[in-house]
Structure formats: C-alpha cells, structure tokens
Amino acid sequence: MLEPFLLRALAAALALAIVAAPLGALVVWQRMAYFGETMAQASLLGVALSFAIGQSLTLSVLAVAIVAALVILLLSEQRLLPLDSILGLLHHGSLAAGVIATAALAGPSVDLLGYLFGDIFAVTDADLAWIYGGGALVLGVLWLVWQPLLRLAVHRELAIAEGVPGRAVKGVFMLMLATTIAIAIKILGALLVIAFLIVPAAAARPFARTPERMVLLSAAISVVGVLIGLEVSARSDAPGGPAIVLVLAVMALTSLSLAAARRSG
C-alpha cells in the first residue's frame, strides 16, 4: 500500500498532467512557450505577495500571473524590440525580484528551492482541492472555447475577419494559463511549471495528425512521465518535480529524434 503522502503526490501530478495537455498544446501552437515561462517566473512575486498580505498562495499567484500577462501584452505594443527580448528582460527581472522579495518577507527560514522547483511530496488535502477544482474549471472553459482557440491558432487574422472575438478568446486563454500556473506552482515550482505544459506537447507532435490527437497523446505521455518520475524519485530520493520533468524531457527528445531520423532517412 502506498504512503498517504505518495498517494497525494500521485493524485496531484496526474490531475495536472491531464489539465496541462490541452493548455500545453495551445501554448506550443501559438508560440507562447517563452510567454508562459515569463508569466510563471513572475508568479514567484505572487509567493512574496501572499507572505506580505497573509492571503492564500494560490490566489496571490493567480493575481500576479494575470498582472504579468497584462504587462507583457502592454510592452509588446512597442515596436523597437522583439517580443523575446522583452520576455527575457521581464523573466530575469521578475525572478530576481521574486527571490529577493520572498526571502525578505518570509524570513531566512523560507524554503526558496521549494517555490522554485516545487515540493510534490508536501501536497496537502487543501492543495488537492485547489488542483481538482481549478483543473476542472480550466478543462471546462477550454472545452467551451476550443473551436475559436484553434481557429486563432491556425490563422489569427482569418479567424477575426470571420467573426471570432480574438481579444476575448485570447484573454480567456491567458486566464486559464494563469489559473494553471497558480494551482501547479506548489507542486512544480515557478521554474518547472511551463516544462510540464510544453514538453509533453513537444513529445506528442511527431505522432499526431490532428490537434485533438496531439492533446490526447500529450496527456498520455504526461501520465506515463508522472508514474515513472515518481517511481524514480521514490527509489532514489531525487526531488519529485524535477524527476518527472526529466523523464518527460527524455521522452520528448526521443520522440523528436525519431522524427528527425524519419525525415532524413
């Protein structure tokens, strides 16, 4: 029989694996990996905020992730620097600010590594409630706006000319991304959250012919990655989040190498 802490870790990671699949595919299709990365790292400031105001970690991170998304959108309006430079600036800047603010507000005893890389074995029942509630919300909303999101991903301007409300749909998508970051940050940390979204999607791409197939495949890959990663972690004492991400990365590299070999061979 599994230990309760291991069971909670498994329940949390498997739920996140399912929620991450459609979101991760959409992030990859819209070339938003670095955008999401910046949002996630800025959310470390949300950890500091929750210490400062004594409010829920999840809600504080959600609020900061939304603000980060708005700041990125605002700064991307200037046309002097490309978006990746802006994101580089913001993600390093906010990471630095987040580390300093969290250490200053939470005191020297704070487990900074836990917020950067997550602590999957410290998941509580309350965390599980957030993950299942928030995750169900994210999946439900994505289900509702799936068609317009796909149309925007294929060709943004064509979709808008055909009547898709581009800004509103994109706004809903960003809100779902922020929600996922908020419910996952304790488990995977500010630095690994986005890997959990995009790595399975990357692994699934070479074997998918339709968008939905890519999502299902990516969910399956995530589940396998979680199971193997947690097993590795339990046997070797390696930290859980990094173990899962490492297993997923190996799977993605194998999958992409196969695709490259198929192309050249």
Added chain:
Amino acid sequence: MLAKKVGSTALQAQGDARGATHGHAHSHAPGEACGAACGHDHGPRVPTPVDRAALVSARGLVLSRGGRTILDHVDIDLPQGEIVTLIGPNGAGKTTLVRALLGLERPDAGEIVRRGDLVIGYAPQRFDVDAALPMTVERFLRLGLAGNRAAVAEALAEVGASRVIDSQLVAISGGELQRVVLARALLRRPNLLVLDEPVRGVDYAGEAELYTLIGKLRSARGFGVLLVSHDLHVVMAASDRVVCLNRHVCCSGVPTTVAQHPEYTRLFGADAARAFAVYEHHHDHRHDLAGAPLPDEKGKG
C-alpha cells in the same frame, strides 16, 4: 435593411466636420504634391452619404501608423454582386484598406457601415501555417463551419484542389494552400468574398484560370467580390469596378474609364495604360497604323 455601424459617433462627427469645412480631400494646399505619384488637385470634395444598400460602405477613412499617413480620406462601396478591384503601387495602402474594411485595423477617423446580413469569406495575402499545429486540409475546412466531408470535397473540386483533402496543411504547396483558403472562403457561403492578392505564388496560366473561376462563381452565387492586386490588365478585364488607390482614391469607375484616367497613366506608366487599352478593345475592333478603327475581322478568317 439592418445596418451595423462600426466606429464611434465621435469619429463620424469628426469626419463630417472635416468634409464640410475643407471641401477638399487632401490635407495639403491644392496643387502641392501629396505623394510620390499623385501631384494633382482633385477639385472640391463633395461628401456623399454612405451607401446602406452596399455590403460594406466606407467614408473618409483616415489611418496613420508611426506618423505616416497610410489612408487619407478614402471612400469605397462594395455592392452586392459586383467585382471591385483595388489596384495601386506597392505601399499604396491596399492591404491596410482591406484590413480596415474587415475590422482588423481600427481607422483613426471615418465611418464604416456593414450590412446586417454580411458574411465575409476572406483569403488573406499571407497564410503561414505553423508546423507545430497538426491539421489536415479537411479538418481546416470544417473548423467552425457546418459542412460535412462531401461539402468539403465539393468546394475543393470547385477550386481544383481535390487531391489534397487528406494532406496536412503544412505539406501542400503555396498554390494549393491558396486554393484551399479560397475553398474555405467559399464554404462560408459568403455574400462578400475578399481576396488579397489571390494569385501570389500561382503561375500565369493558373492566374487567368483563378480569375475566370471567381467571375463564374460570382455570376452563379451573386456575391460581391473585393479583389486586391497590383497586376493590371487581366484583373481590370475581370472587374466591374476598379478603384485606383495611392493612399487616397486617385480614380475609380468602370475599367475603361479608369484606364483612360490621367492618374492611372501617371501611376502605372503609359505602357500599362496602352496594354490595357489594347486588351480591352481586342474583341470588338482593331486599329490601323494611324489609329483609326478597323472593322472586326474575327470569324472571317
């Protein structure tokens, strides 16, 4: 008829005031050159009201970006059942005008009225597919549309791209992709088809074929067409009305009138004007060496 007004009342009021006080379409003094190619005086501007029967009617569109005026008081109507072709040199603002009419770009001033029952089928100038998104042609043609596989196959047959129905979007050629995008536009059962340089990447024979197809479909289904091109005589011959744009509307009307307009010659050169004139008159009569018309000899030989 239902008419949806786009753009704020403030913009409209501003536009009206300008029309009333200036009486001239340009922001410069008459006679002063307003652009590289258009150094003329259009005479007093008579503001005409929007055409509410048209699918889209725009008045006094002004749009500048980064301190550069791209559209300068442009008026345009897209009536049901007519092929309107937008021509003009590179950088004339053709694509920007199309984007404004489609609602993709917000004009700084002016008024755009879209008919309440407007359904747009749009084929954009650039259609880059991201390889990260797996998508078959069939799936793309059913995305957000009601049709089944049979309807998709029929639309693809119409544009001559039947064989790509099961291909991935990223795997087909530029010319095929253009046809697939046109098929999507047609599947929407539009009453306005907007095609921005539809013959890019299509060879010359394919080009003539495409325009013939568009003309045929227009006759069969009665939709309006807005075509953008910087290609001249083939397009001109296929159009009901030509609008010659160089940030402002230099001239517009039926193809023959526009081709004889001095602005057209100024913008496109005397050769282009002659090429068109020869094309236009080819079928009814010829000229002798002195330019006097000869009777049509077709069918005699």
